[in-house]
Amino acid sequence: MIKMSEFDPVQDAEMLIGKFISREIDEEEGMRLLTFLKDNPGWDQKLYEQKYLADLLAETSRGPTQELSEVDEVKSELLDELYRHYEKVSDFSHNSKGRWRTLTILLACSAGILVLVITALVHAFFFIPKFSHPTQVTVLAPFTETSQAVAVLSYSVDVKWSESMESAPQVGAAMLTGTYDFQSGVVMTKFYCGATLIAQGPCRMEIVSGEHVSCFQGRFSVETTDSTNPFHLSSRDFSSIKGKKFLLDLSRNEPELHSLSEATESIRTDSTQSIKLHAGKGIRIEKTGRETSISADGTGYLSSDRVVALAESVAARNLERWKKSREEWLRDPSLCLFFDFQSETDIRKTGRVTNLAASHTGAPGSATLVGGRLGDGRWPGKNSLEFRTVSDRLLVSIPERLTDITLSVSLRADEIERNLNSIFMTEAFGKGALHWQILNNIDNGERGAVRLGLCEGRPGKFQADNFDAPVVFNAETLGTWVRLAMVLDTERRTVSHYLDGKLLVRYDVPFEMHIDLNKAEMGNWSSDTPVNPIRNFVGCFEEFMLFSRALSDDEVGLLHLAIP
Known part of the structure; x- marks a missing residue:
């Protein structure tokens, strides 16, 4: 039988004070800390000592440096600052704002604490954080809670990104919609819809959405979980290409499409008619725009297993x-x-x-x-x-x-x-x-x-x-x-x-x-x-x-x- 460890109120209080200082405490924990402080005289002073130290070391700006010599000149400002801090904490729960205000008052008005606050006033203005310009x-891009990522860069092999790229994505990085351009190497990208795209340089492509990539230059190998996956490529000659496993070769003067598994469905840009290519079949788009049937050649196809090995x-x-x-x-x-x-x-x-x-x-x-x-x-x-x-x-x-x-x-x-x-x-x-x-x-x-x-x-x-x-x-x-x-x-x-x-x-x-x-x-x-x-x-x-x-x-x- 697993023996449960005994509850240690002192250890619990130290944990709660830490969470209170870092502004991560919730309502239930706040009321638990309040009860402990009421039952254990002296701990409220410890909390204020740690609150003062945390504020001192938080290195947050409070405006331009002020030269002050009298405690009375700054007493009101710091007390207001402390009050605003606790008011902010109280907003965690609109329904319990009164109880949080009680916590604020009891913490701020305990015996002996006002003296400590005044002491903090003196030190705070002899140690004033500021920002330099x-x-x-x-x-760089700001931090946002939302993300426009649609894929992840799973592997890269000897990739030399073009100078036109503002920042080169690293392996493991989320891939956003936008244009990606590299001069050499291989990039394997896994899309959130389940499709895998392997691009060989020199390559230029635009990730239009999580289900669509527009290809301008390079060789592109696609693997999807099944033929019903909505992921598709497009190019100058094709408005849509989708399938379970295929290769689009834009490295030649005459683009080629190779179907390597089941049926690959494509639509030409100048037509609304769908063309289905069975496994082992392919087409070449001649300079005149005419289609020529060819046998699919998987020689230039890089599977995901091969990319991982490389x-x-x-x-x-x-x-x-x-x-x-x-x-x-x-x-x-x-x-x-x-x-x-x-x-x-x-x-x-x-x-x-x-x-x-x-x-x-x-x-x-x-x-x-x-x-x-x-x-x-x-x-x-x-x-x-x-x-x-x-x-x-x-x-x-x-x-x-x-x-x-x-x-x-x-x-x-x-x-x-x-x-x-x-x-x-x-x-x-x-x-x-x-x-x-x-x-x-x-x-x-x-x-x-x-x-x-x-x-x-x-x-x-x-x-x-x-x-x-x-x-x-x-x-x-x-x-x-x-x-x-x-x-x-x-x-x-x-x-x-x-x-x-x-x-x-x-x-x-x-x-x-x-x-x-x-x-x-x-x-x-x-x-x-x-x-x-x-x-x-x-x-x-x-x-x-x-x-x-x-x-x-x-x-x-x-x-x-x-x-x-």
Whole structure:
């Protein structure tokens, strides 16, 4: 018999406070927390301490910096801010607004709390977050809760996308309607309707809908579950081609259609009459427009099994190419941290992740894994570190004080459910601290954007500065591998964000920068307090690098080229 664990009210309260701070608490949980606070004096103060710390570290803008010296000048503003926060929480349930207001009042008016709030007033205005304005920006698609995707890119083999493509889709990425153009290689796309389309370059096609692709150039192989599937191709000579298994060859001067299974039905663009081709039959459209019957030739047909085999061969080649690139980067004396997560024995048995760069930098030889587990990388044989729960994290130490810094990570974000999702963050937020994370601020339209938070210190005042990249993760890119990089150049006073080797945004920093990493975490964050705001990353890290210098734009591009 399975013995149920006993209910621990203290552990439950800590969990509820964490959810309250991260604004994820529901009505039932809120009333449970309220009851606990009423029955346990002192816990309301703990909640407010954690609420103050969470707000301090949330790095959200509250407008232009203000120079204030008197507590009375700011007391009203912060109290109003707290009240607005709890009013927002109360809107979770319109039917219980009165009970939520009761929770607000009891939390705000408990004995001794007003003193703490006033203390928070003083600290809040000695540590004022603000936003900096970029000097160069690349605009990406915003995060939307809806998706226009109709298919997924299942495999690609040696694909060279045309320069006309604004961004090259990655394997696993959702495919939207629109034009796709590549000069060479093979792409296999699986549509939500169940059809599989294999396109060979040079190719140009337009995904019109989830059931229709217009073909302009290339060779196209189609497999569907049955002949009744609505999926169909069109071209200059055919308004519609549908069937269970067929090949459309537009690589020749005279297009050919080959039926390879059951009946393939086609309609010419200058006719409404349907032509049925049985298995083994085909037609060629001569330059004059006349049709010629031919025998179907499956020589040029690429089955899905064949594409998978080719992709696996290319993946093995890419893995070897990555290993060679890894050895080249390890010769860079500025490389302080390099985790590739390939040391399975160390990770599984000791919970240590080897720092491959430790031998020549004096940096710690390994990092400590708390939770987490080994997962699959983008190729067979390539490992990743998988983060799933609020406990998963990798603890790293960088005792050397750095002047400049470059961070690079190959990751796959599967969810961005927290308001702030940690990539690499120092503990707490003192002078020289650094927080690199993914945003989930729907209200401000920042969901899926990447943020670097820096702490500037000067006598009598600390300043949290936020440097945001455009939206990187949206409904179509979640679950796909990307490489993010961030360069902090103290000499030039710039902060730069990169995606897949390309510059996204660059900021001029209006203050003298200091970097003091010391203790940091990957995939999570600790605030050195009993209750931590939840910032765990959900997904996988495939590779992580930290350089003690500012890499150039070209060097950041080379980092990405190591991953074909």
